[in-house]
Amino acid sequence: MRRHPRTVALAIASAATLALAACGSEDEGPTTSVGDADACPGDVVDVVVSVGQWGDVVESLGGDCASVTTVISSTAVDPHDFEPTTGDIAAFEEADLVVLNGADYDHWAADAAANVDPAPVVLDLAEVAGLETEEHAEQEGEEHTEEEGEEHAEEEGHGHGGVNPHIWHSPDFVQQAADAVTAELSALSPDAADHFADRATAWEEELAPYLAEIESLRAAAAGRTYAATESVFDYMARDIGLTDVTPEGYREAASNESDPAPGDVAEFGSALSGGGVDVLVYNTQTEGGVPEQLRGSAEDAGVPVVEVTESVPDDDGSFVDWQLTQLRALSDALARG
Ligand SMILES: [Zn+2]
Known part of the structure; x- marks a missing residue:
């Protein structure tokens, strides 16, 4: 049976188009x-x-x-x-x-x-x-003092x-x-x-504006609070001296990548509208109805929203530039909130 060359050519062309479309919107590999x-x-x-x-x-x-x-x-x-x-x-x-x-x-x-x-x-x-991960901690569990265990739990x-x-x-x-x-x-x-x-010396110099911004944030953050849609920024927030007032139930669910219960989301919404949260730290890299709803609650209550990401944004290859953008957003938010 004879093939129909035109049909074959069209099929190849459309396959190529699909491949290109996928390439532009997906991970392009290492x-x-x-x-x-x-x-x-x-x-x-x-x-x-x-x-x-x-x-x-x-x-x-x-x-x-x-x-x-x-x-x-x-x-x-x-x-x-x-x-x-x-x-x-x-x-x-x-x-x-x-x-x-x-x-x-x-x-x-x-x-x-x-x-x-x-x-x-x-x-x-x-x-x-x-x-240490839990896996390591369990293997070495007997050597741990109670104090270390508490630190780990935090x-x-x-x-x-x-x-x-x-x-x-x-x-x-x-x-x-x-x-x-x-x-x-x-x-x-x-x-x-x-x-x-x-x-290493050049890197330390590159890091200087980042460290300076953190230092000035420490002064601005004294006595201030934040809540977060995810834990991605928690080390920085803690280092700066902000107090985490994210409702416990919500935070536990988000930490386990499970859906928070409606009651946890409602509690978060009340915290935002109740005036106890100075800024909402919002991970823009996670899509979902709940984070968006919380963002809406913050905006309705006049709580400034600080956008952070888990990974380096695709349009910005520099670690320091990425971090500075987030830190300056936090600084602006604390000035407004
Ligand atoms: Zn993560």
């Missing part, structure tokens, strides 16, 4: 910034970073002496539900160093690194920050093994993470240690 072997005084280190929150930081610290592949580099991907494709984990085969967020945020990357032979060096930033959030994993929103953890990345890069490429030291 991105790589390539080091410069001619400019690097030592070996260029191949680094894989699991999530975009850390990609720009590692690129800045690596300079000419690191090629950095960031696996989740788009906000089109929900990092909580991420399942890597074969293409996503191909870069792990070549990696000298794998940088993980840890705290069960990116377990898939720990698994991918563990399946590579020879194994790359793995740097778990939550471990650097001294955070850090619950967002359903990642009981620890709030959004450590890139903590200025202390960010600086600890940067120091650890520099140390690992220098260990892997000792002849480039001076280059990495220069990059």
Whole structure:
């Protein structure tokens, strides 16, 4: 039987159109910034970073002496539900160093690194920050004092093994993470240690306006309160000195990524209209009727809304620019609220 060439051609054309449309609106896969072997005084280190929150930081610290592949580099991907494709984990085969967020945020990357032979060096930033997941805590449970247990309970959030994993929103953890990345890069490429030291100094300078903004927010936040649709910004809010008045039931549901009960949502709405909340921290990356409803309640009550995101926005590659935008929004909100 003869085929109909025109039909076949049309079918191919429409398939190509669909593929292009998908490409523009979905995750485009890992991105790589390539080091410069001619400019690097030592070996260029191949680094894989699991999530975009850390990609720009590692690129800045690596300079000419690191090629950095960031696996989740788009906000089109929900990092909580991420399942890597074969293409996503191909870069792990070549990696000298794998940088993980840890705290069960990116377990898939720990698994991918563990399946590579020879194994790359793995740097778990939550471990650097001294955070443990429940899984680890249970294994080592007997060694824990009661006091440590209480500290741990305070850090619950967002359903990642009981620890709030959004450590890139903590200025202390960010600086600890940067120091650890520099140390690992220098260990892997000792002849480039001076280059990495220069990059670390440049990074500290880049961080200065961010730290200055946090410092001025500490003064503005004294005695002020916030409520949040999600826990993504909690480390920063706590560092600045804001008091979290998010109703407990709502916060627990959001931390477990479950739907809050109608009563929890109503309680949140009453808190917003009752005058006890100075600002509402709103994660724009999570879609849903409940957060939108709460935003509406805040706006009706004249409570300023501060927009934050879990991941680096697609239009802004710089970690510091992203953070500064959020911090300035919070500063404006506190001035208004
Ligand atoms: Zn999260």
